[in-house]
Amino acid sequence: MADEADRLQPELWAPSAETLETCLVKDYDALRNQAAADPLGFWEREAKELAWFEPWDKVLEESNPPFFKWFVGGKTNVVLNALDRHQNTPVRNKLAYIWEGEDGTVRTMSFHALNREVCRFANVLKSMGVNKGDRVTIYLPRVLELPIAMLATAKIGAVHSVVYGGFSVEALAERIQDSESKVLITADGGFMRGKPVPLKQIADEALRRSGTVEHVIVVKRAGLAVSMEVGRDYWYDELMGLPFARNPATHGTCKTEVMDAEDPLFLLYTSGTTGKPKGIMHTHGGYQVGISATMKYAFDVRAEDRWWCAADPGWITGHSYIVYAPLMLGVTSIIYEGAPTYPYPDRWWRIVEKYGVNILYAAPTAIRGLMRFGEAWVNRHDLSTLRLLGSVGEPINPEAWRWYHRVIGGGRCPIIDTWWQTETGAFMITPVPSLPLKPGSATKPFPGILAEVVDEAGQPVAPGEEGKLVITRPWPAMLRGIHRDPDRYVKQYWSTYPGKYLTGDSARVDADGYFWIIGRVDDVIKVSGYRLGTAEIESALVSHAAVSEAAAIGVPHELKGNVIHGFVILREGFVPGPGLVEELSAHVAREVGPIARPEKIEIVDKLPKTRSGKIMRRVLKARAMGQPEGDLSTLED
Numbered sequence: 001m002a003d004e005a006d007r008l009q010p011e012l013w014a015p016s017a018e019t020l021e022t023c024l025v026k027d028y029d030a031l032r033n034q035a036a037a038d039p040l041g042f043w044e045r046e047a048k049e050l051a052w053f054e055p056w057d058k059v060l061e062e063s064n065p066p067f068f069k070w071f072v073g074g075k076t077n078v079v080l081n082a083l084d085r086h087q088n089t090p091v092r093n094k095l096a097y098i099w100e101g102e103d104g105t106v107r108t109m110s111f112h113a114l115n116r117e118v119c120r121f122a123n124v125l126k127s128m129g130v131n132k133g134d135r136v137t138i139y140l141p142r143v144l145e146l147p148i149a150m151l152a153t154a155k156i157g158a159v160h161s162v163v164y165g166g167f168s169v170e171a172l173a174e175r176i177q178d179s180e181s182k183v184l185i186t187a188d189g190g191f192m193r194g195k196p197v198p199l200k201q202i203a204d205e206a207l208r209r210s211g212t213v214e215h216v217i218v219v220k221r222a223g224l225a226v227s228m229e230v231g232r233d234y235w236y237d238e239l240m241g242l243p244f245a246r247n248p249a250t251h252g253t254c255k256t257e258v259m260d261a262e263d264p265l266f267l268l269y270t271s272g273t274t275g276k277p278k279g280i281m282h283t284h285g286g287y288q289v290g291i292s293a294t295m296k297y298a299f300d301v302r303a304e305d306r307w308w309c310a311a312d313p314g315w316i317t318g319h320s321y322i323v324y325a326p327l328m329l330g331v332t333s334i335i336y337e338g339a340p341t342y343p344y345p346d347r348w349w350r351i352v353e354k355y356g357v358n359i360l361y362a363a364p365t366a367i368r369g370l371m372r373f374g375e376a377w378v379n380r381h382d383l384s385t386l387r388l389l390g391s392v393g394e395p396i397n398p399e400a401w402r403w404y405h406r407v408i409g410g411g412r413c414p415i416i417d418t419w420w421q422t423e424t425g426a427f428m429i430t431p432v433p434s435l436p437l438k439p440g441s442a443t444k445p446f447p448g449i450l451a452e453v454v455d456e457a458g459q460p461v462a463p464g465e466e467g468k469l470v471i472t473r474p475w476p477a478m479l480r481g482i483h484r485d486p487d488r489y490v491k492q493y494w495s496t497y498p499g500k501y502l503t504g505d506s507a508r509v510d511a512d513g514y515f516w517i518i519g520r521v522d523d524v525i526k527v528s529g530y531r532l533g534t535a536e537i538e539s540a541l542v543s544h545a546a547v548s549e550a551a552a553i554g555v556p557h558e559l560k561g562n563v564i565h566g567f568v569i570l571r572e573g574f575v576p577g578p579g580l581v582e583e584l585s586a587h588v589a590r591e592v593g594p595i596a597r598p599e600k601i602e603i604v605d606k607l608p609k610t611r612s613g614k615i616m617r618r619v620l621k622a623r624a625m626g627q628p629e630g631d632l633s634t635l636e637d
């Protein structure tokens with residue numbers, strides 16, 4: 001009993017004897033130290049576990065920082081590892097995906113069937129003139145055609161840019177335009193809480209604002225009536241049935257393009273400190289090494305596991321840990337289309353029980369949302385198959401951690417709290433199951449990753465002190481740049497502390513070397529784990545006829561982590577009132593997406609600005625939170 005009490009004490013949660021006995025990495029610090037002594041050796045060993053068309057000449061080229069190159073001279077394709085190499089092994093007949101629609105429809109796909117669909121769709125893309133290096137935008141609900149489209153694009157050497165289905169017209173138009181995509185893959189609609197979302201209609205509007213797309217491929221999901229433009233728009237199902245998709249000359253297969261390790265695999269747009277989202281670029285070679293090594297060690301994945309990463313494939317979490325890494329490791333993934341609470345708050349627990357999920361990887365905001373409904377919804381389901389739990393997207397508050405651990409994990413599942421970013425491609429700070437855990441800490445840097453918390457001068461701070469989180473050495477899954485904007489890449493990430501990658505987060509390291517992430521210190525707001533930029537919200541607000549100036553801030557919120565508050569100055573002739581405020585919120589939701597809808601908008605006469613005209617958001621934030629406003633000496637007025 002005393003042991004039990006010790007195990008559950010909140011400060012340090014030690015793994016069970018069984019976990020210690022069965023897990024892959026028994027001594028994390030030993031592996032970390034060994035990798036720290038020879039990081040390139042560590043990554044090279046991981047790379048050698050994968051299939052390559054041709055080996056590399058050099059693990060890391062760092063002669064032109066920060067434009068680092070990994071596995072230089074190596075030839076590969078992530079699809080070679082995700083699909084091709086399983087086709088001659090028993091994995092071929094395993095399920096790659098178990099998909100459940102919000103309406104209860106179930107669809108399963110083996111590695112063999114997935115490969116066939118990917119080959120067919122790759123042939124379709126080729127027939128539409130998509131070549132190596134071309135960009136393809138994918139705007140789909142959470143259906144299996146989403147991984148199929150990503151894999152098919154990668155297979156032929158083209159570059160995918162997935163836009164989350166919760167984004168709306170302007171956000172989509174901007175991403176299509178910046179990536180200069182030739183083809184757009186979308187659906188008639190998707191389901192969210194039983195309601196269809198008209199994706200094709202949103203896409204049509206976005207295409208009116210962007211000019212590069214030649215063809216649109218439409219997946220049927222929601223049964224919505226859509227307008228199809230002759231010569232531009234095609235139904236996915238019809239294309240997949242055509243002779244060139246089956247390509248009898250090659251028995252329906254399609255060659256996997258031989259890619260240089262450094263050739264681009266995808267662009268994924270994410271919010272930064274300006275109004276324009278950044279097209280974060282990842283490549284084939286280093287990325288596949290980073291994601292497979294991290295998933296294997298941190299989640300201790302076993303061949304027989306059923307893995308459920310409950311994110312959306314449209315985010316980096318989904319790219320790395322729903323699509324590429326689980327397929328590379330040959331495990332079965334669950335994909336659930338809809339909302340966690342639909343039709344009842346036990347939908348997730350029902351899915352865990354039904355499919356015997358072994359590892360659940362979710363966001364703290366979802367956990368907090370489900371916590372509200374109480375334990376009874378959980379306890380009517382058998383969750384005993386769960387062995388590990390994961391957390392990602394924002395710091396997990398200790399209360400949510402304990403609930404997740406006790407109620408969902410039955411007190412026996414370690415919580416793997418993974419800190420990383422769209423830019424890092426793979427986990428950077430994470431425990432492994434054998435490491436004693438502290439609720440709320442992402443614990444220690446992954447082997448081969450060197451992280452530091454530094455002060456304004458770039459010097460490491462003392463244990464327990466807050467500072468900026470930086471990464472001091474390149475890593476294989478790192479971003480290779482920002483699409484069409486190398487200067488912004490250098491300036492944003494590598495200029496504040498020369499030679500160190502700036503994460504944008506603040507953190508603390510405690511006396512045991514555990515990292516505690518505090519949150520963003522730039523103009524990025526995390527709302528329910530979604531990353532939004534203040535400038536994006538502001539530019540959506542000022543695009544409304546009534547608004548002359550706008551400011552947006554993030555304010556802490558119990559459930560969502562943060563919510564957005566907007567402040568606007570009206571143009572002359574517009575009358576303030578609840579009607580207008582509602583109209584402005586709806587306008588932001590329509591332009592950027594429902595996730596960006598401000599919780600509150602205040603109409604003001606003035607905004608606090610510096611003498612050079614920069615809005616002082618920290619002053620607005622302090623006021624909104626009822627805190628002291630700090631140094632106001634730079635305030636203009």
Ligand code: WT7
Pocket residue numbers: 270316317391392393394395396417418419420421422423442503504505517519520526529530531
């Ligand atoms: C930002 C990156 C990486 C997948 C999803 C988010 C925050 C992410 C954690 C964590 C504390 C976290 C950081 C980071 N974040 N994971 N485990 N603990 N904070 O990717 O949208 O690029 O956001 O999410 O603030 O900088 P993203």
